[in-house]
Amino acid sequence: RIKKETEQNATKIKNKPQVQNNNLTKRKLNTKHETKSVKSEQDSKIELPTKKSNVKVESIRKKKMSDYEKIENIMKAHKWWEEDDLLPGRKWNHLEHGGICFPDEYMPHGVPLLYKGEKIVLEPEIEEFLSFYADFPLDGPQLGDPEVAKIFNANFYADLNQILPKGHILKDSKFKDWNFSLMRDHIKKMKLIKKAATDDERAAAKAEKERKLLTYGIAIVDDHLEKVGNFSMEPPGLFRGRGKHPKTGKIKHRVYPNQVTLNIGEGAVPPVCPLPGFSWGAIQHDPSVTWLCKWTENISGSNKYSMLSASSSFKGKSDREKYNKAMQLKGYIEKIRKDYEGGLASKESTARQIATAMWLIDKLALRVGGEKDSGEEADTVGCCTLRVEHLTFNSDTNNEIELEFLGKDSMLFKQTIDFSIYKKIGSMVYKNLKDFIAKKKSSDQVFSDIDPSILNRHLNNLMPGLSAKVFRTFNASDTLQNELPSEGELEGLTIQDKIVKFNDANRQVSILCNHQRTVSGSMIKAFDNLGETLNRLKEQKAEMETWLSISEKARKKIPLKTKKGEGSEIDILDAEVKFIVGKAKKLKAEAKTHEEKVQVTQLNEQAASKKRELSTKKIEEAHLFLNPPTQDQIKKRIMSWAAKIQNKDVDLRDRQQNKEVALGTAKINYMDPRITVAWCKRNEVPIEKVFAKTLRDKFVWAMNAPPDWEFSYSTFLQINQKK
Secondary structure, X not given: OHHHHHHHHHHHHHHOXXXXXXXXXXXXXXXXXOEEEEEOOOXXXXXXXXXXXXXXXXXXXXXXXXXXXXHHHHHHXXXXXXXXXXXXXXXXXXXEEOOOEOOOOOXXXXXXXXXXXXXXXXXXXXXXXXXXXXXXXXXXXXOOOHHHHHHHHHHHHHHHHHHOOOOOOOOOOOHHHEEOHHHHHHHHHHHHHHHOOOHHHHHHHHHHHHHHHHHHOEEEEOOEEEEEOOOEXXXXXXXXXXOOOOXXXXXXXXXXXXXXEEEOOOXXXXXXXXXXXXXXXXXXXXXXXXXXXXXXXXXXXXXXXXXXXXXXXXXXHHHHHXXXXXXXXXXXXXXXXXXXXXXXXOOOHHHHXXXXXXXXXXXXXXXXOOOOOOOOOOOOOOHHHOEHHHEEEXXXXXXXXXXXXXXXXXXXXXXXXXXXXXXXXXXXXXXXXXXXXXXXXXXXXXXXXXXXXXXXXXXXXXXXXXXXXXXXXXXXXXXXXXXXXXXXXXXXXXXHHHHHHHHHHHHHHHHHOOOEOOOOHHHHHHHHHHHHHHHHHHHHHXXXXXXXXXXXXXXXXXOEOOOOOOOOHHHHHHHHHHHHHHHHXXXXXXXXXXXXXXXXXXXXXXXXXXXXXXXXXXXXXXXXXXXXXXXXHHHHHHHXXXXXXXXXXXXXXXXXXXOOEOHHHHHHHOOOHHHHHHHHHHOOOOHHHOOOHHHHHHOHHHOOOOOOOOOOHHHHHHHHHHO
């Protein structure tokens, strides 16, 4: 069916009337220089200048598209947002897909574990699990942190000890006597070998990837092609988790087809099971759900799903509905705020707790929270599950509380809330919280009378379909729209300056939603490199400015850029790079043994290091001239360097301000994309400067938003009227 639709679309394009313009291929270039004719791919003659000509002609070679890329282009033609909605509760009428791809079976390497200095050759299953452990870096977040490592090691040892058969030498032994050094060396070596893959090996891997994409990466939904998101089964390994997750280090077992349930349309042919000797666990036809495959993972016993991609119509419809619901809330927000402000003084405990929780969710953008087994999952909480220990009242004032707890994904929420800035309402909230924790233990819940379901039932009475989680989307979108500068405020600014202003607004939303990120070592290094580049540009500009004050005769003695072929340091480095690269290519073509492949990787790393050294040397001489410059040439270059300095300075300040704030999370999940699209159109900012390709594909339905589009209740009513 995919092939048939591809051919139909290709036929439509082929039969489309073409504008004939034979003069284009016959036209001669307007040049006085001598020309020669060459044959094009269509055997038509094109006049091109010879080498003597100063006119540069670049031949544009179109990259040959793979079959999957052709199908991807066909998918983009489907404008699902222009189609009528399906019946309520129905997600699709027909669904076909290729099932799910399973990881290759484990290939034993035979490298032993050292136990009390003795080499222990292991059974393949045990060797696989121990290899998972050996692959974790000793300085990583799991084994590098002593507190996390203690949990990680205990869980791994406990799981493996259950798998070990009775009488095995490692059964009930001490984990501290296990030495993984030989395995670690082997894994490190295999990674070096993989980097030195030959062109044929890379081509074979690419072809296999293409095969899997065509087999499993495409689904047919209501006669349209859709991209599948996660079509590869999770491989076995060790569970990582975030922070001190109680299950970090536990073994994730391999999943087989008989554990998988498929969801396809009635009448659709079930996909062939890819593993010989197995069959699918079950096949169902449920158009009320959007998942394609379902299985249960062994770590927490929860269901996992294979779904369509983020750019699919399923996800697009869900996103659009979510943002429209948040926009609808804008028409009810004043009524809801009056309701919970009135409830703050209620004599009934439950009503006061609902009102106080709603204030925290609305004003502090807290997640609602939910019940969970603390022994099974990380100790993360939300508003309804706050405990007394999470609140610290400032004894010096009567209006400050420090909130500190782990939110979603173990992200720390730590803020001191000054309730006095919220005036009378803030004082009432402060008093209520103090009353709620009175005579309670530190482990008791603050909101002991309510849970998310009670809160959501109350909200549903105020606005149909409203739940507490809509408030985060509403507040994020509303904050973005209010924080974005107007056309007048941006007048005269460059595109880069406008992007910085957008990032400032984006940052305010991320701070509101407590979207943080850890500053990694690579990020710190990138900041250092950017700072060094900026300082170097400033030093070079200062040096050029001194040249303006000297005489014309003295200017002839200023340092000049090294000319190629004069045996300079740049020439030597360039020759070294070419020699090492050539040696690596030759060895790579002839490499047969693992040792030779490791040597290829080492040579490539050596060449990369020399290339960086060469690049640094060229940058150091970038401001110099090949010949003694005139005063006008120096002035022109100084102006060029001033522009570079300004751009780098803006870029560095913007990155520093955002280094601990995750801007992307709000873009992906909370800020209505139509606000961003409309703002970009109004202010002539290319959307690709703000949204990466993945986001442009995800929010393709929002790209038609006009420049005057607003996140408002009136816009919501207009959308509903069109329906």
